[in-house]
Amino acid sequence: xxxxxxxxxxxxxxxxxxxxxxxxxxxxxxxxxxxxxxxxxxxxxxxxxxxxxxxxxxxxxxxxxxxxxxxxxxxxxxxxxxxxxxxxxxxxxxxxxxxxxxxxxxxxxxxxxxxxxxxxx
Numbered sequence: 001x002x003x004x005x006x007x008x009x010x011x012x013x014x015x016x017x018x019x020x021x022x023x024x025x026x027x028x029x030x031x032x033x034x035x036x037x038x039x040x041x042x043x044x045x046x047x048x049x050x051x052x053x054x055x056x057x058x059x060x061x062x063x064x065x066x067x068x069x070x071x072x073x074x075x076x077x078x079x080x081x082x083x084x085x086x087x088x089x090x091x092x093x094x095x096x097x098x099x100x101x102x103x104x105x106x107x108x109x110x111x112x113x114x115x116x117x118x119x120x121x
Contacts (some may be wrong), residue, residue: 007035019056023065023098026054033074045077055098065098087111 007095012030019025031049059065077091082086091107 001047005036009035018111019058021049023055023059024069028052028054028074030058039079043079047075047077049073053098062090064093064100068094068099069098070094077120085113087113089106 006021010032013027015027017025029049029051031047032075033045033047035043035045037046050070052068054068055065060067071091071093073089073091075087077085077087079085087110089109091105091109093105093107094108096105099120
């Protein structure tokens with residue numbers, strides 16, 4: 001484990017908005033981030049999350065939209081060097097935009113983080 005401490009961070013978020021003016025009038029999301037769990041991974045982090053947006057009654061009545069859009073996310077962040085970290089991710093979205101005419105989506109991503117110092121400037 002390279003001396004890394006095993007940690008689990010969690011978050012949960014709820015939101016609401018006026019259904020009279022907004023497509024989504026409710027939101028719920030949450031997730032977990034695991035640090036120090038990968039043998040030999042040092043500062044590697046793995047995260048999973050779930051998010052759901054709920055369409056307002058007025059929006060559904062006007063458009064025929066589904067009742068929700070749900071997204072599931074998974075990501076893995078690996079420091080490659082002291083100045084570079086790579087973070088691939090996968091996202092599955094059920095009912096994108098709550099539109100019954102749009103197929104579920106699978107999105108793959110890759111984030112690169114670079115750190116540098118401007119010491120001396």
